[in-house]
Amino acid sequence: MATLTFDTLKFANKLKAAGVPPEHAEAEAAALSEVLEVSLKELATREDLKSGLKDLEMKLDTRFEKLAGEMQLLKWMLGILIAGVISLVLKAFF
Helix, strand or coil, rough: CCCCCCCCHHHCCCHHHCCCCCCHHHHHHHHHHHHHHHHHHHCCHHHHHHHHHHHHHHHHHHHHHHHHHHHHHHHHHHHHHHHHHHHHHHHHHH
């Protein structure tokens, strides 16, 4: 979970210095602090992203290994097919 330090006292003091009534400034600071806390709960951290990336890499590795095996099978099948065609052509002419 992402964390953010928000200084409500400093924010309220800046609002007061700008002419906002003290009660209003303190209420705004509290409300903004709550909004930031709720909004930041759903943000992904670097660790979340690294974990997700690692999972994705593992899935891709598995799929590539499977694909490599299927390609090897296709090579054998193509070789057998070509050998069959060559033998039929040779048989037809000899």
